[in-house]
Amino acid sequence: MRNVPETVHAYKISRLNWIFIFFSLLFVAATFWAFWFDYIGYRKWKNYQKEFQTIEAAKLKHDIGEADLNATKAGLGDLEKQIDDQENKIHANDATRKKLEKEADIFRVKFEKQDTLFKFRKADLDAQKYKYDVAFEELRDHPGDEKARTQFDEEKQKLDANKKVVADLERGAQEKEGLYKAKLAEIDQIVGTRNALEKERKLLLSKRDLMAKRYRMLTDPVIQNVVNAPMIEVAEPTIRVKQIELSDHLFNVNFTEVPRIDRCISCHVGIDKRDPVSKEGGEAAHTTPTADEMKKGTFRYADLPQPFAAHPHPDLFVADGSFHPMDKFGCTPCHWGWDRGMAFTSSAHTPDEEKTAYLDFRYTGMKQPLKVSQKEEWEKKYNWQEMHHAEQKMRPAEFIESSCLKCHTGQTTIPHADKLDRGIRLVEQAGCFNCHKMRQLETFVSHKVKEGEDLYAVARLLSSDVTSIREANGLKTDEVKIGTELQIPVRTLTKTGPSLYGVSSKVTKDWMRNWLAEPKRFRPNTFMPQFWNLESTYVRLTNMSDTIKYRGVSGEEFSMHDRDQVEIDSITETIFALSDAQKLPAPPVAGDLARGKTLVESAGCFACHVVNQRLEKKQTYTDGTPVDDKQFPLLTLEGVKVPSLDEAQYKRSRSQGPMLFGSGSKMDVNWLYAWLKDPKQYHPHTRMPNLRLSDQEAADIAAHLVTLKNDDFEKRSAKEAQARAAKEQDTFKRLRNDITQEYLEGEFPMAEARNMVKNGDLDGKVGEFIGRVKYCDVNELLKRWLGDIDAVNSLSPTASDADRKALKNQIERLNQEMQDLAERRPAVAKLLRNWAPGLPDLATKAATWTSLDETDRKKYFTVSCESWKAAQKAFNEFAHSEAAALNLETKEKLYVGDKLISRYGCYSCHNLRGYDNAKPIGAELSEWGTKLTSTLDYGYLEEKVEHNNYAYVQQKVKAPRSFDKTEVKKPQEWLKMPQFNFTPEQRKEIAIVIMGMTDEKVLPQARKNLSESEWQIENGRWIVKELNCVGCHVVEKNGGAILATLDPSQKQMWPPNLAGIGTKLKPTWLYHFLQDPGDNKYRYWLNVRMPTFGFSDEQINTLSRYFALLDEQLFPFEQGALQTKYSPPKENVESGEQIYEKFQCLKCHQVRPAEMAARASNIGPDMRVVKTRMRPKGIVTWLRDPSAITPGVNMPANWPTEADGQNPLPKVLDGSTEKQIQAVADYLLTYDGSIEARHPLPKEEPADAAGGKSDYE
The missing domain is CATH 3.10.350.10 (LysM domain)
Structure with missing residues (x-):
């Protein structure tokens, strides 16, 4: 074996093994941590759901105990004892019961077998009927066909045979069913009582059993730990992501409409819980439950802390059966926020600036709790930070009503949205819609x-x-x-400001200059905003001495305060130049001050006007100084008991017209007299009605009003006039030249503009202004004349007679209008009369155009064009000659004034000659609520105003030009929105309206879609609101502002409550009354007079329909019955007269002198008008129970309203209440007043007995 060299390692293997083991364990730990963090730690909503399950279980345990106690009180023990007794009886008869059940089963099987056979043969019979019908049709079509006859006979035989078989089978099935049911009845005799008792017990415990089932599920550890375990939870967990798909509510994401997917209920799991309604009714006060209450389950869901609290208004939102159920409306359509968010911050929660909280030592390290804002609380508790790029951050609680506007357009008032409703009224009164298009307020x-x-x-x-x-x-x-x-x-919104067509006959130039400088100095309640002497004039509002300076186009430095004065002077001069000055004659009779004051206080003026009361607390002028409390006391309902009124409605009604204080400083007695006699002669579209005053009455009121002078304003005006005069020939002259050059440079090269100012060469521009604006009506006629020439020339040679006739009529109308204008405008009468002959000839040519050949048509067209050009040239020369006759100062004022009127948009709120077709100057606000914060220009307030739409719009309404600084802009580039001086609460209400104007898309099925009757009712409500009918009357249980100013001990002098109008009145009488209340007066003793509004037929029809539908009456009522004269039976009339006398009806209804009637507490209307005024059915309904139609009315119920009540006249008409009521109704329908001659006038009551029950309490 050969030697293997020893392996050499760079590191110790044993150490590497330990390192490997360490990192492997670390990896395993990190994996488990990541799993835990993703499954539990990151998903806070799971903790919320678990915690709420514990809370709900405690509540259910308490409620189950309460249910058991209630069931015991309801006799559960006795019921269970009876069931036990019945069970014992059944057990004793067990053998009999089983035998009967066995026999019943046998009979059931036999019946089902027989019934099945019957149904099959019945189907065969139906098929045979079809064959028979076919054969019958064939025989009928071919009566001589033997084959058809044979086939018919065969099918008839088969049909008859089948009928017999089916009848036998049906009879057999019925017999067997009877036997089966008989056995069931025998069984029921044994077990029926027990079954009925068990059903009763189940019904008694049904709610308790459901709660017990839910309690077991929440508290069973097996269910909670198994179904919510990892991997297993995919089946049906109790803790899961909960969401609602709202396919009817869409929002824009990258140019795509996307439905909302609400996941709010994943955390707010208790939002749809309902608390029992308290016995006392109404909403219970919110109290945070204690730890002991939480443990025992004695809390209310609505009192729980977030996110466990139930919705505070379940009848309106979230709950099943509410107007906005959760499965249809969810949460974010109203609250906004990121609908798909599952964490506190990612859901785009928005803290409420006004809410505060206390942080304990866990967050502050301090022993004592620390009071902080909600924003600071969230930052500490939830690490909250604003989602800057969220397009729809959650609305603060005080702005939630904004969301109502996207679904509830087309309604005059939006129920349960009081702040939004007040905001809309403010927007309408202030005229915001005049400059800014607001699609949501248009219908x-x-x-x-x-x-x-x-x-x-x-x-x-x-x-x-x-x-x-x-x-x-x-x-x-x-x-x-x-x-x-x-x-x-x-329901068109009209311009909020008065017409300026004839303003030169109403006020002086000096008054207008001082009014424009600061309107609220003259009238603190005015909605006329301030355009000058604002932030763009002064360094700050609290120091009105440090004026801003700027360098003009001429290079000279000017004061902004001086520029404001020159602008005001130019606009004043221009408006007066465009006004139709009328020299009004003096009143034909001398006025009496005392009588005038009495008339103002009693005739109804206070329904729409105040004398000198201001509307808001702590009201200030634009410079920040407070309004004088002594000169202008606060308008309030304190100490006044009129249940139909609230403060907002009261102030809204009484600010329909201007404050009367200062009338004598503004207008003279001649103008006031003419205005009072006929308001529409000055302003055809005014909402001020005609009170049908006599010459003496109008003179008296005018004499009183001119004594109401604003001395402080007059002193300031005199002082300002002196200051202007001192600067007019020097500073103002140079400044006016500079402003003129500034605007000319926008139209001409700089050098040319400078030369035009230097040489006073303004005839062309001023002449163009005179022709375009001052004589705009003449200019418009010229344009229409040219259009008619083109229309005639464009006629086809084969044009129909109808087309030619329509064009001829159009030209003739133009000719008539030209002649009418010549009568109204003497200055241009000569011009217009010179042009007039051409139009009849043009009309004739239009009628005969097809009879002319091509050459004649071309020739006439050329002649017509030349005539028009000559007319246009003459008009231009006339305008330029009028301009040339003016001095240079006036020319500059007119030129600059025209530019300034267009800049500030005066024509948006006021009718101003020549500007009728000018476009509004403000940005459209129809989608402003969804405008991204990143697109808002905060200017120099970047660090001073919160970066959200709510704060921005409130600051814009508070100080519109505060975003601007003049050092870096030219005067024409400065912000121009005026100052309204709204209170903080008003600014918030207006912001609520504007934030409700969004680009969200709500499908029709989710919107409030008005039915036909609701639409007609809303049309009526609009007129009632626009004309301030609730200033005098209570309508739909609201209104009656004037009642707060009338003597509560003289309630017979109050205007009538309009409840039940649709039930009581004939549409024909209501039509004539609304057309001319003076000629159709029926409450002849009232001092407060129903004015003449000049209703059109359409408006009267709308009001009649409105009152009818409110009372669920048909419209136009019983039309057929009204067209024939009513002739009741004679005996009915005689019985009715007898009842009328027995009930002493004359004591209230006998006609007497108005002065005497006014002193009577029990005075009633003249019965002679009943037959023309009241509906026949309405009289019967009214007599049966007057208070059911008009709650609290002084008219008594003479017959018992209870079913078992005793009739007061048992010997008349058999004591039948219905017959007696009909008899009195028949008598009243023929009443001529002859009975009154047989009875003396009732004696007057003592002075201290005056008064009586009110129609309003």
Whole structure:
């Protein structure tokens, strides 16, 4: 054997073995650790589910004990004793029972055999019937065919034979079934009582048994440890990822619509638990359960800490049977967050800024608990950090109502979303929608035009108005082609500001300058925002002396405060130049101050107006100084008992119109008198109704209002006027030149713009402004004239008579409008009359166009174009000549004012001549809620404002220009959104609305889809809201703001509650009443008068339908019965009169002088109007129980409302309540008031007896 050399190793093998063993063990340990960490350690949701199982088991144990106790109280012991007794009886008759069961089985088998045979032969019979029918049809079609006759006879014989066999089999089956059932009845005599008792016990313990089954599953260690063990858990574990697929709720991921997959319930496992409803009703106060309560199971699920707590509103959300069940709506459609997240941070939780918590020594090392914000608590407990790139982070609790808006569009109010509802009202009152498109606040319906329809027909059909339809679809005329798809605006939001068409007759230039400088100085409640003297003017709001300076285009340095003054002056000059100044005459009678004050307080003005009360607590001006509490006390409901009112509704109603304080500093008595007599003559679309005041009443109110002066504002105005005058000829002149050059450089080269300012060469620009804006109506007629010329020229030689006639009518309408405009605008009357002759000739040519040859058509087209060009040239020369007549200062003001009006968007809120078609200046907000935070420009507030949409929008509403600094921008580039001075709570409510405007896609089946009746009700609610009907009336148990200002001891003087209108009133009477309440007055004693709103027929129809559907009545009611004169039986009328007298109805309903009626606490309406006012069925319903229609009404129920109640007149009409009620109804339907002549007026009550029960309590 040869020698093998010894192997030489670089390392000791024994050491390498130990190292290998060490790392192998380390690898094995790491593998087990990784398995543990992935299976348990990383998955915190498993711990939550295990912990909740322990909590639920404790609760179930307690509930099972309670169920056992309740079952014992309900007689479970007696029930089980009875069952034992029955078991003993059954045992004693065991032999008999078994014998009967055996015999029953024999009869059952015989019956089933016979029944099966019967069913088979019955099927054969049906087949034979078919063959017979075929043979019969063949014979009927060929009556002389012998073969058909033979076949028919054979099939008939077979059918008759089969019928006999089947009848015998059916009879046999019925006999055997009877024998079988008889045996079952004998068995039931033995065991039936026991079975019924067991069924009763099972029903009594059914809920308890379910809880016990669930308790066993949660506490059985075999179930919990085996089914949740690794690898085995794939079958049916109790601890698992729980998720809900929400296919109706989609969100955008990389341009793809993806359904939400909610996994929130993997941690929030108790979210769908329901707590028993308390006996007292209402929501129980939230109290954190103690350790002892947790152990005993005496807690409420809603009181548990997160993530175990149940939803606080199970009737609305999550629970089965709620409006938003969990399997359809999940969690993230409302709460947002990353739906697929399984960890606290990855789910994109968002801390609530207002919530706080206490950290113990485990997190702080301190003996005393430390109070921290929720954000700090999460960072310590859960290592929370914000998911910066999550597109839909979880909404903070106070913003959850935002999500309601994506499903609940088209509703006037959204139930159970009070903050969102208040925010929407604020947005509407402040006019945010005027500058920013908000699709969620618009309501449109599509309509395809049918034959015979024009815009007026479409408007009537859909309760809209022609002007809105024309504007929404860009139509020039009222005629539309068949098949055209129109977008019909319904419930259209109108401009929030007053019309400026005639503002020069209303206010002075000095007043407007000071108003624009700071609106809230004049009227603290105004929603008119402040555009000047903001952050872009001053270094900070708290120091109004450190003004910002900037370098103008001329190179000179100017103060921003001075620029603000020049801008205000330019806009004022421009607005007045565009206004139709009217010299209003003085009132024809002298006004009385005292009577005027009384009228303002009693006629109904306080339903929409306050005198000098401010709306919000701690209200401040823009410079931060507080509003004077003495001059402007807080509007509040403190001490007022009107159950239908809340603070928000009260303030909203009473801010429908402007504060009356300062009226005398703003308007003169002439304008006020004209306005009060007819508001629509100044502003056709105003919501201010006509109170039908007499000349004396209007003069009295005007005389009172002009005494309400804002002395502080007038003093400030005088001081500002002096300061302006001192700078006008020097600083303001140079600054105005600089601003003019600044805007000209945007249209012309720099050198040319400088020369234009230097030489005062502005005639061209100002002339263009005058033609385009001041005489926009003339300009529009010229455009339409040219369009008609083109339309005539475009007519086909074979154009139909209908087409030519329609075009001829269109041209004739244009001619008429031109003549009407000449009457209204004397300045351009001569021009318009010079153009008028061309239009009739054009209309004639349109009608006869097909009869002209090609040469004549071309020749006429050329002549028409030349006529139009001459008219356009004359108009341009007229506009330029008017511009040339102005001095340079006015030209600069008009040019700059036009630019500034377009910059600040004054036309968005106000009707301003020449800007009707201008586009809003604000960004669209329809999807702003899902705007990524990374796309928001924080400017100089990068470190001062939280980086989320909620904080950004609140800061934007709080101080819109705070993101801007003027050092790096030109004035035209600065932010221009104005300051509204909203309170912190209002800013939050507005943010809730804006955050609800998202790009999320919710499929129709998950949205709130209004039924036809709900749609019509919402249309009515919109009118009630827009016109502030709830300012005077209680509607749907809400409103009645004016009641807080009226004498509570004179409730007979309060406006009526509108509950039951649909049940009581005829649509014809309601139509005439709403058209002219003065001529259809029936509560003749009221001082608060129902005004004339000038409703269109569509609006009245909408309101009538609204009231009818609210009361679940048919519309238009009993139309057929109303078209014929009602003639009740004579004996019914006589009995009705007898009952009317016995019940002393005249004591309340006898007509008396208005002054006397006003002092009576029990006054009722004039019965002579019943036959025209009330529905026949409505009278019967009303008489049966008035309070069932109008809760709390003063009218008593004269007949018993209980079924076993005693009739008060047993000898009349056999004591039948229904007959008596019908008799009184028949009498009232023929009532002419003649009975009142036979009875003296009732005596007046003592003064201290006035008042009485309210319609509202």
